Amino acid sequence: MRNISDIIEQHLKNILQQGDGAVEIQRSELADKFQCVPSQINYVISTRFTVEKGYLVESKRGGGGYIRIRKIEIIDNKRFYHMLMEAIGQSITSAACDNIIERLREEGIISPREMHMMKAATGRVISAVPVPVRDRLRADILRAMLTAIFIY
Template sequence: MSTLADHIEAYIKKMLRGSQTNSVELSRAQLADDFACVPSQINYVLSTRFTLERGYVVESRRGGGGYIRIGHVQVDDGYAHAIKILKSIGSELDEKQMDNILAYLKDHHLLTARDCQLIRGIVQQEVGSVTQGKAILRASLIRSLLFFILKTRS
């Protein structure tokens, strides 16, 4: 965690954890000022880290009294939802999609940081040893690994 974007991400996640309602409202200009950066940096952080795919919902309004509201999607049964996500993986999966899934599961405490590390490493290694059908193999591996983990830990 060393870039400005990482710090802003951590800050927002901390606020979210401290919130009863699983959502926080903030001022873009204020936050940018706190971190001594341009306001568009906040948009960068939001669009790269707080995406729907990772389980976040961002709303905003412009003009006087404008705001940015970030919500963390909480499902009743995180485990069941995770299985659903896995089932929705098609026959192919690119690296970005994989990372989003892992980030989602980590943020919802269904995987540890170490799990993610290992999974990424394993998949990277296996996918790297093949010249064709990388995305297909990745889909298969992620589906299998995550399914196994979720099944054995539930």
């Protein structure tokens, strides 16, 4: 059985697909609809609708406040490549790395097989590396793979 976070995420993604790639919601209304606390909505949005996953989230607090979620469309591979490089920076967590790799698969840039290979190369295999170095090494590996995908 799916949990409430999965259900809320799927609901928002359905709205995004049916519309123009953007959804504007009020946190309290969505919490009422799913009979959960508003912080649950915050959790779903902050963990499931990240830049690495291809979403831009804007919010306005207050009485007429809203949360706007937009799917970031890839218009130009060169620009997308540079955006990914900027997002990776000098280090990247395992979760953020997986999100980027999954986005590449969703966009059809890599195959399922390539996705699994990239996750294997940036995942547990580097767990033997000391923690302070691990995220930097993961970033180096991911940047090298992205360069091979987009440049060559």
